[in-house]
Amino acid sequence: MAFRTAHDLLSRRFPVEALEILEPALADDPDNFGLRSMRAWAYMLRAQLAKAEAELRWLVERDPSDAWSQHSLGRVLERQDRLEDALGPLRLAAVMSDDYDHHAAVYRVRNRLAQREE
Incomplete structure (x- = not known):
């Protein structure tokens, strides 16, 4: 669920809101490749290079x-x-x-x- 929600937010260019969804999900599953991909995308959109x-x-x-x-x-x-x-x-x-x-x-x-x- 977090992946889909984050993807939707990022595709609409809402990285802050996506990170709010991703961080708790990653706290539970820190090695989740998909969630970490979404977090990388969010950081890129925020220019947190x-x-x-x-x-x-x-x-x-x-x-x-x-x-x-x-x-x-x-x-x-x-x-x-x-x-x-x-x-x-x-x-x-x-x-x-x-x-x-x-x-x-x-x-x-x-x-x-x-x-x-x-």
Whole structure:
């Protein structure tokens, strides 16, 4: 129930309210991958990038094949202007998912890195 409610709130861009639902649920089940994914999403929406990064690293460590977690980690690192660190997870997500947005993120970060080198 907490997962569905949090997902609904996050899809409507209410991260504070989603966190209010997620925190008690995670207190009862701290290793719940789905709930932790929702919490990472909430942190990303709130621009709490350090918290989002920590959550996403936990998720990637437990399931490196999760394209959403890899892409989200790359995006959080990109938002922190850590482009070199972002490129690895973004590339993995693009290869795993073959999603247009994931490939676009790789292209965008590579271009930003190239501009830095000029």
